[in-house]
Amino acid sequence: MTDCPEEERCLHVLEVILDDESTLDEEQEYFAHIEQCWTCYQNYNLEKAIRELIKTKIEKKPVPDTLLKSIKLEIEKLTIE
Ligand SMILES: [Zn+2]
Numbered sequence: 001m002t003d004c005p006e007e008e009r010c011l012h013v014l015e016v017i018l019d020d021e022s023t024l025d026e027e028q029e030y031f032a033h034i035e036q037c038w039t040c041y042q043n044y045n046l047e048k049a050i051r052e053l054i055k056t057k058i059e060k061k062p063v064p065d066t067l068l069k070s071i072k073l074e075i076e077k078l079t080i081e
Contacts, residue, residue, distance in 0.1 A: 004039040018051055046074040
């Protein structure tokens with residue numbers, strides 16, 4: 001397991017992307033990066049799942065089981081490493 005040399009920068013770009021405030025260039029660069037960077041790929045999935053969960057709660061929709069499971073799985077993966 002290799003750590004991302006630019007994890008902090010990647011996390012920042014990730015937030016911008018998830019806030020829909022990114023440029024196309026940033027997005028393209030980021031998605032090309034996470035295809036090769038396991039650390040950032042996991043961060044991306046986890047952040048996305050958490051945001052979906054928050055959105056679901058705000059809209060008072062029932063949280064789908066699959067979403068909860070995938071979040072738990074991601075968190076477990078992170079704590080095991
Ligand atoms: Zn990375």
